[in-house]
Amino acid sequence: MSGKVLWGVIFGLVVLNCFTLAYFTKTKDVYTPTTSEESIATVGEESITKQEWLDILEERYGKEILTELINKEVVMQLAEEHQIKVSEEDIEREFAVYQAMNNSKGEGQLDVDEIHEQIRYSILLEELLTKDVSVSEQELKEFYEMNKDSYSIEDSYHLAHIVVETKEAANHIIKELENGSSFDVLALEKSTDEFTAHSGGDIGFVSEKNDFIPKAYIDSAHELSSGEWSKPIRVDTGYAILFLHKKQEGKSYSYGEVKSQIRRQIALEQMQGNVTVEPLWNEVGVKWIYGD
Template sequence: MKKAAMIVLAVLLVAAGVYAVYRTQEKDVVATVNGEKITKEEFYEALVENSGDLVLDQLVSLMIVTQEAKKQGINVTDADVEARIEQIIQEEYYGSKEFFEQALLQSGWTEETLKKNLLIDMMLTEMVRKKTEVTEEEVEQYFAENRADFDIPHQVNVRHILVDTEEVAREVLKKLEQGGDFTALAKEYSRDPGTAEKGGELGFVGKDELVAEFAEAAFAAPVGLIKEPVESVYGYHIIEVLAIQEHREVEFAEVKDDVREALINEKVQEKLYEEFTTLRQNAKVETML
């Protein structure tokens, strides 16, 4: 449902820019056909004719959510949105801003578009969260049904140096074998922007958080052994495992707060689209397009 709510609000984020350009650069040419010009004015007239209702509907939706957030005293700041983006980069893109920006480019989104979508999503989430309660019995039942999700997973504390070619990887490996400092070499050679300045350290990670080739090598290595270069889609990794954490089952008392938070988050996500739909139905909207 979360994705549905965001999709409903997505395209409007470029609409304001579209109309601003329309006003200020009406005679600019967007294409020529056998020497005959198609102007931006003609282009945007066609855009309004074909998509105007959709764009207007989405602009209305944006205003509805923003107005309700103000009414409820909900304030999502730019810093909040930036923090959420950083969380996405760390969790989904191995801490790499470069990989994150590549994914944005491939999706056709800009970072500004993403920020505005996240702003809407975060406001809706806070609205629903304020109304969401769970009982002690619900929390205990949720733990019983999802116990494996709260176990301490098998993880490794690992660091790596990522380079583009096997030749460079072996050059770095040789320096390490001759007593070179891993942290210093990571800062000098690694092209992983998320870890290079931290000496290549990823911290404790599970298999599902790593690209397959990296995970296979890291989880097979003993502590302290620097692996032969491992190739992945990102390049060549020189890997060192610093510590190993074995899988461990936990008791409810150990993770009670985490379970409660997980249950609340699940309920919130289930109700996001319903919240948006209710706001839309209760709003007084007049259109003149």
């Protein structure tokens, strides 16, 4: 498996876990101590109690949520025991590559801090699972040379757009923007792109390698500063106005910067990519209500 493919698999797991973690974070508020018979909704004359709601949540999601909470605690305890730490530089690098490779929509449904913490968690897990795997320096360097493209990202731009049918309509939107109207609101109200209108026209981080966007978008993005919008751009379905949220500078990472990640990649490949916490449970002695 190539470095690029395996890195994509690992980041895919990060994304999945990010959404799970966000769900758990929000779920914590559900269990605020209250009277179990408290009504949380009424339908006509009938009430739905908080206890009824909690019972269904536990039945449907209880084991899954508890498993993930245990997994996180297992990883944190073992990382401390083995003195494994993750630097902020490692987190920022993997986050930058994740955005560039996955057309990430900025913060999206998750706070950036939450994503960073999940990346930290994922790296700690990988380090724990591979801590006893030996990889030679020669193998590490050969892997880096063969997969250099995987450790290089080009300039990318977090863009939003509003698409309308005519240039006149596009110019009218620009006037509204100049008068202080919100780009997000105008996208929701005016954009004919139904896939992005509801999210303020957000199309995520894009670069020259992205085939799904017009080349004119990148050409225009080169000229914009964060918080600026473009002139009308001719597209297949009419005219578009771009908005630049943020520019992310491209970078090529040196062997020394990614050496530890390469070691994890090779080790995980040898383990057939089985990135799960359960094999570590016995090391800390987990007992739970779903156990034997």
